[in-house]
Amino acid sequence: MSDNLELELAKLIIDFCHVEDVAAEDVPVDAPLIGPDSPFELDSLDAVEVVVAVQKTYGVRIGGEKTSREVLRSLKMLAAFISQERA
Amino acid sequence: MKINFPHRQFAHCESGVTANLLNYHGFPCSEALVFGIGAGLFFGYVPFIKINKMPLTTYRIGPGGIFKKATRRLGIEIRKQKFSSPAAAEKELDRLLASGHPVGAQTGVFWLPFFPPAYRFHFNGHNLVIIGKENDEYLISDPIFEEPVRCSTIDLRKARFAKGALAPKGKIYYIEKMPQQFDLPGAVKAGINDVCRVMLKTPVPLAGVRGIRLLARQLAKWPGKLGEEQTILHLGHVIRMQEEIGTGGGGFRFIYAAFLQEAAEILKNEKLLELSSNCTHIGDLWRDFALLASRVCRGRAAVQDSFDELASLLRQCAVEEEKLFKNLHGAISC
Numbered sequence: 460m461s462d463n464l465e466l467e468l469a470k471l472i473i474d475f476c477h478v479e480d481v482a483a484e485d486v487p488v489d490a491p492l493i494g495p496d497s498p499f500e501l502d503s504l505d506a507v508e509v510v511v512a513v514q515k516t517y518g519v520r521i522g523g524e525k526t527s528r529e530v531l532r533s534l535k536m537l538a539a540f541i542s543q544e545r546a
Numbered sequence: 547m548k549i550n551f552p553h554r555q556f557a558h559c560e561s562g563v564t565a566n567l568l569n570y571h572g573f574p575c576s577e578a579l580v581f582g583i584g585a586g587l588f589f590g591y592v593p594f595i596k597i598n599k600m601p602l603t604t605y606r607i608g609p610g611g612i613f614k615k616a617t618r619r620l621g622i623e624i625r626k627q628k629f630s631s632p633a634a635a636e637k638e639l640d641r642l643l644a645s646g647h648p649v650g651a652q653t654g655v656f657w658l659p660f661f662p663p664a665y666r667f668h669f670n671g672h673n674l675v676i677i678g679k680e681n682d683e684y685l686i687s688d689p690i691f692e693e694p695v696r697c698s699t700i701d702l703r704k705a706r707f708a709k710g711a712l713a714p715k716g717k718i719y720y721i722e723k724m725p726q727q728f729d730l731p732g733a734v735k736a737g738i739n740d741v742c743r744v745m746l747k748t749p750v751p752l753a754g755v756r757g758i759r760l761l762a763r764q765l766a767k768w769p770g771k772l773g774e775e776q777t778i779l780h781l782g783h784v785i786r787m788q789e790e791i792g793t794g795g796g797g798f799r800f801i802y803a804a805f806l807q808e809a810a811e812i813l814k815n816e817k818l819l820e821l822s823s824n825c826t827h828i829g830d831l832w833r834d835f836a837l838l839a840s841r842v843c844r845g846r847a848a849v850q851d852s853f854d855e856l857a858s859l860l861r862q863c864a865v866e867e868e869k870l871f872k873n874l875h876g877a878i879s880c
Contacts, residue, residue, distance in 0.1 A: 477846065478730060486569060494664045504840040507789050511837045522800035523578070526557040526792065528690070533608075 464538040468513075475512040476505045488535040506531055513537070519544040548678035551648050556793035557801060558606075559673040561586060562689025563650050564613045566675060570648055571724050573620070577689075582805030583619050583733045583741035584612030587798055589867075590753045591761040597598040597711055598668060600783040603761070606804045607744075609652060609712060611673035612856060613719060615740065619733035623723040628715040632703050634714035639676060642720060648687070649676045652717040654708025654802030660688070660695040669791070670712040676702075690792055734809045735878050739803075742875040745867060756866045762860035769849050781856075782843050785836045794827025806874075817877040821870060828866045835859040 469483035473493070478499045486498050487532050492509065493501050501509070510521045511529060521527050530540045550648075551570055568575050579705040581587070585607065592602040596880045606612075609681060610626075629635035654670040655661055678685035701737030705760045706716045713856040745754040761784070787797075794801040806822035809815070826878050838856055841847040 487727045494662065503786060503790055504843050507785060507840045510789075510795065511833060520702075520800070520826070520830075522795035523557065523804045526794055528557075528792075529555070540736065546810075546861070 463536040464541065468537055469539075471512055472499055472501070472509055477510050478502055486534065487525045488538075489533050492511060492537065493534060500540050513541065517545065518540050548644070548680065548685055549646060549648050551675065551677040551687055553677075553695075556689040556792075557794035558586075558798070559688070559690055560609065560671075561610045561801070562599065562792075563673040563687075566687060566689055567613075567648060567721055568616075568622075569595055569649060570619075571622075571721050573622075573728065574806070575726065576808065578801050578804035579734075579808050580616050581612060581739040581798070581801050582741075582809060583708060584616035584746070585612075585737045586612045587741045587802045588744055588753070589755070589757045589797070591764075592752050593758045593764060596668055598783075600689050600780060603784050603787045605788055605793055605799075607794060608671070610717075610719075613673075614648065616719070617734075617736070619736050620728050620730075621725040622721055624719060625722050626717065626719040628717050630715070630861060632707050632716065635706060635718070636699070636703060639718060642718070643676065647720045647799050647825055650674070650719045651706060652712075652714035653702070653705035654710075654714065655705075657701055657705035657708055658688075658697060660686075660691070660697060662812065668708075668710060670708045670714055671709060672705075676718075731813055734812050738809065738874060738878050742871045745871045745877070748818050755864050755871070758860055758864040762857040762864065765860065766853050766857040769853055774849070777849070778843050781839050782819050785839050785843070788832060789836050796832040799829035799832055813878065818874075821877060823871075823873050824866070824870050828863060828870060829865060831859065831863050835863065 466483055467490050468487045470479065473481060473483055475500065476480055490498050493500065493503060493506050493515050505529055514520050519520060521530050553562055554566055556565060556577040561577045565575055565577045565580045588607045589603060592605045595602040598764050627638065637811050638680050639649055651674060653672050653674060654668050656668050674686050674688040677687050686695050706714055708714060748754045766865055768780055772780060778791045789795055803825035805823045806818050810818035823835055835856060838852060839846060842849060842852045
């Protein structure tokens, strides 16, 4: 994983969602964050945790027409969204 | 045959379908604007009506309401049809497509093969626009997907005639005629008044601010009344209805805040900007509720203490919403 923000986000998710046996460095940036193919094994209940963690850490609200379904598709999408909102 | 239909992805199916149809017919608008004019925001908790064996909990008005109210308030002529026969339903759909009409349809999500398996649950209130047919496949603009999708005739037939709660009965709807002029400020005001009325003055205690208070009272009793397993299922259901099902988060409160921002400009009323910010704050409160609830479901929070806190958060939402809609009503009445 090359991008610092993506790595930071992987660590944040592992921490907030109490993910075990997953190293942040090993998570592919394009892998889905939520659903059966998620390397974090997160489901829709965890999505709330991720959304709130992102808001508290980066001051960026995921909501309205830009939905969590869209933004939480991968670490790459989430990082791009945060960078865009903070620009 | 394929209609040149501009597909856009949105948070919620019905407001997305309505916005896409209006854009196609020459009325450029956002999803938030359609949601607000259509008075989409609501709260209802109806413990004696079950959806997937769970009490009906909704943060928006019933299926079809947003399209109906938004088009009526903008003076747009529409046509809706239901069918008892799938063959007749298909024939009419094909006729409309051949005559160049993009057609909105109510469907059951479970039968739509383009949905990932994890999202295919029994919900019959999903809306999409059918924009063409090639061989044995319909071309579909489903606003919750990034790109248009395809669906076989057989699968779409199953989805249009799904059984159970909110059975669509082949329902289709489309725009027949656009007006020469729109009274946009009038439509925006009517939408706001409607939401204020249902949230503050609904006579039954199941809806609006009173419905939120009812949920708070009942939820506090769930651990003792339902047992742990059912309590977790009930709580999970409330969060899903709030944060998923295309609500845009916070039970549609963030989308409504975006609408109030647009309304401020349309009505030249700066007070609405302040109320938009209050509405976002209310969305955050709902999210605090969802966060604690998801932790309870995950076993990361003590059950009884958490339920008292969850009920307290709901009461806080009710207080803030009561204040918001009273102020909103005042802001557009003066």
